[in-house]
Amino acid sequence: xxxxxxxxxxxxxxxxxxxxxxxxxxxxxxxxxxxxxxxxxxxxxxxxxxxxxxxxxxxxxxxxxxxxxxxxxxxxxxxxxxxxxxxxxxxxxxxxxxxxxxxxxxxxxxxxxxxxxxxxxxxxxxxxxxxxxxxxxxxxxxxxxxxxxxxxxxxxxxxxxxxxxxxxxxxxxxxxxxxxxxxxxxxxxxxxxxxxxxxxxxxxxxxxxxxxxxxxxxxxxxxxxxxxxxxxxxxxxxxxxxxxxxxxxxxxxxxxxxxxxxxxxxxxxxxxxxxxxxxxxxxxxxxx
Numbered sequence: 252x253x254x255x256x257x258x259x260x261x262x263x264x265x266x267x268x269x270x271x272x273x274x275x276x277x278x279x280x281x282x283x284x285x286x287x288x289x290x291x292x293x294x295x296x297x298x299x300x301x302x303x304x305x306x307x308x309x310x311x312x313x314x315x316x317x318x319x320x321x322x323x324x325x326x327x328x329x330x331x332x333x334x335x336x337x338x339x340x341x342x343x344x345x346x347x348x349x350x351x352x353x354x355x356x357x358x359x360x361x362x363x364x365x366x367x368x369x370x371x372x373x374x375x376x377x378x379x380x381x382x383x384x385x386x387x388x389x390x391x392x393x394x395x396x397x398x399x400x401x402x403x404x405x406x407x408x409x410x411x412x413x414x415x416x417x418x419x420x421x422x423x424x425x426x427x428x429x430x431x432x433x434x435x436x437x438x439x440x441x442x443x444x445x446x447x448x449x450x451x452x453x454x455x456x457x458x459x460x461x462x463x464x465x466x467x468x469x470x471x472x473x474x475x476x477x478x479x480x481x482x483x484x485x486x487x488x489x490x491x492x493x494x495x496x497x498x499x500x501x502x503x504x505x506x507x508x509x510x511x512x513x514x515x516x517x518x519x520x521x522x523x524x525x526x527x528x529x530x531x532x533x534x535x536x537x538x539x
Contacts (some may be wrong), residue, residue, distance in 0.1 A: 259302030291329040349520040355386040366487035367392040371407035378408040392486040406468030410456035413447040414479035467492035472502040
């Protein structure tokens, strides 16, 4: 009987894998299967899932066990991931520079719009700018990675707040009335809540001279598996955010948000960052 196509792990080995390198590819495939399972796999599980003979699996698993990448969990035998995988994953996460891995995505937006592109995450009452790319022009909005700003009067902040359950909103806001930065700043929870409902319905946020006079911003969410991990925006002179250009900016932002969400390095860096922030894990309305 012909084996179902795609069940043999060798069907997905790298094109560059020669006879010797194929053993490495097979071993890594076993680690990937254990990671996807999140628990233990028996020798029978490995054989069924990879299409490899048990004799081959025994040899591969013995090497991985000796090197600390898998641990034999019981006598069936069943295996789980070993401590060496934690060393690798920790090194990977700590080595990620979020500004660098997200930078290329934001640079395309800045170049296409002529405005400053920002990637931000929610941290308590503030939005933390984690990546910024500025256009090559003398008049532009200037900020740097690591800069913090209030959430209630910025495009990034309002986009992030709009994705929270309303019951989680107040801890992210200052006492009422909020400091009025301009005559357009919303200064009460009620007014802001109305704006956030409108933001959630249209799927993007606007800052119309609310944080600074003469500055406008449009922001879109970076969603991964239903959770808003971050928001991406462009900011610039108010006169350059008429309806036509704002629509074009939004199209570019939404495309960039999708690209960021599809970039495994960006997602890993954002999730790692969230684990250290005051806001904790990202929330969505569906989490309530």
